[in-house]
Amino acid sequence: MTTYIHPAEITVRRPYDVEGDWILFSTCNYRCGYCFWDEDALGAKIEPIAPVERLAGFFDRTELTWLLHLTGGEPFIYPDFVRLCSLLTRRHLISVNTNADSPHIRAFIDEVNPGRVDFINCGVHERERQVRRGTRRFVTNVLAMRSAGFDVFVSCVMYPDLFETFPELWRRYASEGVVVIPKALRGTHLGRRYPGGYTETERALFREYTARAAEFYAGQFGRRDEPPTVNPFMDEHLFLERLPDYRGDLCEAGHLFVRIVPSGEIRRCGPDDVIGNVAEHWFSRRDRASICDVLECPYFCEKYRLPPGDAGRRHAIASRMRRGPA
Template identity: 35%
Template sequence: MTQTKPPWDWEFDWHLTNRCNFFCEYCHPQIRYVLNRKHLDEPTPELVVRRFDELGKVCLVHMSGGEPFMFPGFVELCRGLAGNHFISINTNLASDDVAEFAERVPAGRVAKIVAAIHQPERELRGLELDAYARNYLILRRGGFDVTALYVLYPPLLGRFAADLDRLRELGVDHVRAKVFKGVYEGVRYPEGYTDEQKALVLANSGEYVFNRPYLDGMLSFRGQACTAGVTSFKVTVTGDVRRCASVPTGYGNLYDGTFQPADVNEPCPAKRVLVLSQCLSYLVYPPVRPEQGVDPDDL
């Protein structure tokens, strides 16, 4: 996750489950209204670990969803993948399995954990922020690189400062705020932020360096060659392997063993990219290369 050569050969952005214990208003509509309402039978942890091992490459496996901790046997899956690979996780930490994860999965094989706060959803479900903080601190004290994430959905901008103060009181010491990507009241974001709102976003971004390029409108790299499909890939909930989140070119299926990567870097055909951090890390000639590389909360 740095400019230095990483200890892995390939990266996979894996939407491993549709299951989610939250129903956030600002979740991507395709996930909120389509994917999360159709629970598929997930593969066993043993099958997934075997398929990654069979690739003969050291992989970084970014896991998102849905909520990764709701994948059946998730801790066992992470422990298995950590044997020969590295993982990163985008989670809401609203799971009773966090302590077991911290005990059984080696922190040195976990590149990053991005822990989304989703405070309005917690309040709707009667979930205390203290419980989030306890799980966060279990991971921090266990040596994991974990960062709290606050999505700057327009209706939340007025309460963000107070929420941030409360998190700090609870010991949540690494917080990043991220632009909202989507449509709110007929306005598309991040383009729709006012100048005042943009200043608030940039002042509270923390270590998240991609807010500025999002706000600057860096949303297309059409015609520029990238390594997606060659050394980085998107895996859907059914195991299908695609070039990236923005380009659905297929490369077989990871679960059934038919996955085959492309041989050469191809130009990006997307008119608008969905995951800016991926593009800035995978472009052959990137205009900017932020120091921490791809961010799992973008996945």
């Protein structure tokens, strides 16, 4: 069974009303050269905007069911992160993007219900992991979460100087039962823009090891109600040559999806459309799709834009837009 399904083809979704990409903060214990956060942001003092009880309470009070993608920075160094996850998963679903190099992962396994965790994406970040001698911790944590029933997969950002040694890296991790999925680099690295900056040789290697990983993960991904939103198997099909531009398309951002930034602001997507605040406990959810006007994360864009071929739905939404609110 394939591990890639285009988001437009998904007919069954898990039971949530709104998905939120929640960037808790920028602080991280790693310093990856390809990170979109700069050195100052990665080393910023951690200043929570509210106690975790108040943060979790906001989502409960909306009377909606949320799927919250918790990311950073490194989420596991956020104060009381495990407690936050425990509170959120009483009524909502979460997913986590982590480098899986934290002593708090054992507490997470013990305290959080894996049935309420949609997925955990564990990033290899090999250069930093070698510097910090964290390979054994990483493998142990990934296998422990998987054994406890969490839907865990492992990805690796393919920065250019990794390609020469990647086959050995892949073999070494695979021998431990940890299979790595290549993930496309997005943004500028050493003066070149990616993913457009990849050579054809690099793309060929990317595709080869994506196919190898797909064999390993086929059963795991096939058992899911829907693919993970941040699905690295999308990269080969959609993001390996260039990043798509969705501006001008109708999109469900603000209605079925929001972005939450470290200040607690809830945004439709980009910075110019604030529709709520987690710490201040207000949320003005949009009731319909609207036109995309910013370049943001392509995983969420692919999931929540209305495909051009979906003419009936686009026409119905356009008609509602002309009529105004009911």
